[in-house]
Amino acid sequence: MNDRNDNQNLEIPPDLQHHLQEADRPDFTVPQEVDAFLHTRAAQHIAARTTRRRHRLRIWLPTGLTGAAAAIILMSVYLGPWWQSVNRSRATQTAGLNLDDPTILEAFALARLLKDSNDVPAPEWDYNADGLIDSHDVDALAAAAVHLENGI
Amino acid sequence: MAAANDGDPAAFDALYLRYRDWVLRLAWRFTHDREESLDVLQETFLYLLHRFPGFELTARMTTFLYPVVRSIAVTHHRKRARQADSDAYHIDDYLHDQPEKADPEPLRLSSRQLDALLSPLSDDQREIILMRFVDDMTPSEIAQALNIPAGTAKSRLHGAIRRLHDDPETRRYFEQ
Structure with missing residues (x-):
C-alpha cells in the first residue's frame, strides 16, 4: 500500500492506461482442449503424488513399526541384565548400613543380597566384624534391630 | 494454495482459471504468435503444477509467474529462431551458397497497436510500462520479477513515463 502511495508520481493518464490494456490483449481465447489437457494433467499429477505417498506409507510404516519392535526386543535382551545389575548394585549401595541404629529392613536387605546376588556385598555389611559377610551378619543385624543381646 | 498443496485437484483448477487469461496475455505479449502463446501457457502451468505439493508462495502469484512466462517464452522464441536458421541452412547448403547467419529476431514485446503507443520507448521501458499499467504490478514487484x-525499476519507469509525456504521439493523453 505504501509502495503504491510512494509512487503516485509514477502514473500515466487513465485514458492511456486503458488504451494500453486494450492493445495488449490477444484476439483469441484459450481453447477448451488446452483447459482439458491441463485439468487432466493436474489430476494425474496429484493422483500420482497421492499414490506415491500412500505407497511410501505402506512400505515404511510396517518397516518402521517392525524396526521399533526389534529395537525394543534387542534393548531388553542386551540391556536387561545390565539394568538388573544396576538395580542390584543400587540396592547394595542405597540400603547402606546404619551402624548406629540398624533396622530389620537392613537385615532383610542383606539376606536378599546374599541369597540373590552374585555381587560381592560392600564391606560395610560386615556388621559383626568377623571379616566375612554371611548369615551371621544377618542375624546380628536382626538382633540389633530388635535390641536383643547376642545369645539371648 | 493450501488446498492445492494438500493434493486437491480442484484447487489447482481454481488457480489455473484465475491466472489463465493473464498468463495468456503475457505469453502473447512476448511471442505474438497464437500457437506459441498456447504452448507457453501450457508449459507455465505444468511448471506450476510440478511445484505442488510443497509450493510456498512468498510474493504475489503474478510476481512469481512473470519470470516463468518470460523465460519459457524466450526459450520458445530461441528454439523457433534456431529452427528457422536450421531450415535456411539446409537450403543454402543445397545451393552451395552459405550466407552468414543472421541474429535471431529479438523478442517482440508488443503488437502493432502497442507499437504505435509505445514507439518512443526502448524494449526495457516498454516492458516496465506494461508491467506497471497493464499487469498492475508495483515497482517493488516489478523489481522482484525482473x-x-x-x-532501477523506479528510474526506468520514471524515464519511460517522461518519454511518453514528451512524445508527440502520446503527449495528448497528458494534456487532457
Whole structure:
C-alpha cells in the first residue's frame, strides 16, 4: 500500500492506461482442449503424488513399526541384565548400613543380597566384624534391630 | 494454495482459471504468435503444477509467474529462431551458397497497436510500462520479477513515463 502511495508520481493518464490494456490483449481465447489437457494433467499429477505417498506409507510404516519392535526386543535382551545389575548394585549401595541404629529392613536387605546376588556385598555389611559377610551378619543385624543381646 | 498443496485437484483448477487469461496475455505479449502463446501457457502451468505439493508462495502469484512466462517464452522464441536458421541452412547448403547467419529476431514485446503507443520507448521501458499499467504490478514487484534493484525499476519507469509525456504521439493523453 505504501509502495503504491510512494509512487503516485509514477502514473500515466487513465485514458492511456486503458488504451494500453486494450492493445495488449490477444484476439483469441484459450481453447477448451488446452483447459482439458491441463485439468487432466493436474489430476494425474496429484493422483500420482497421492499414490506415491500412500505407497511410501505402506512400505515404511510396517518397516518402521517392525524396526521399533526389534529395537525394543534387542534393548531388553542386551540391556536387561545390565539394568538388573544396576538395580542390584543400587540396592547394595542405597540400603547402606546404619551402624548406629540398624533396622530389620537392613537385615532383610542383606539376606536378599546374599541369597540373590552374585555381587560381592560392600564391606560395610560386615556388621559383626568377623571379616566375612554371611548369615551371621544377618542375624546380628536382626538382633540389633530388635535390641536383643547376642545369645539371648 | 493450501488446498492445492494438500493434493486437491480442484484447487489447482481454481488457480489455473484465475491466472489463465493473464498468463495468456503475457505469453502473447512476448511471442505474438497464437500457437506459441498456447504452448507457453501450457508449459507455465505444468511448471506450476510440478511445484505442488510443497509450493510456498512468498510474493504475489503474478510476481512469481512473470519470470516463468518470460523465460519459457524466450526459450520458445530461441528454439523457433534456431529452427528457422536450421531450415535456411539446409537450403543454402543445397545451393552451395552459405550466407552468414543472421541474429535471431529479438523478442517482440508488443503488437502493432502497442507499437504505435509505445514507439518512443526502448524494449526495457516498454516492458516496465506494461508491467506497471497493464499487469498492475508495483515497482517493488516489478523489481522482484525482473530481478533488478527497486531503484532501477523506479528510474526506468520514471524515464519511460517522461518519454511518453514528451512524445508527440502520446503527449495528448497528458494534456487532457
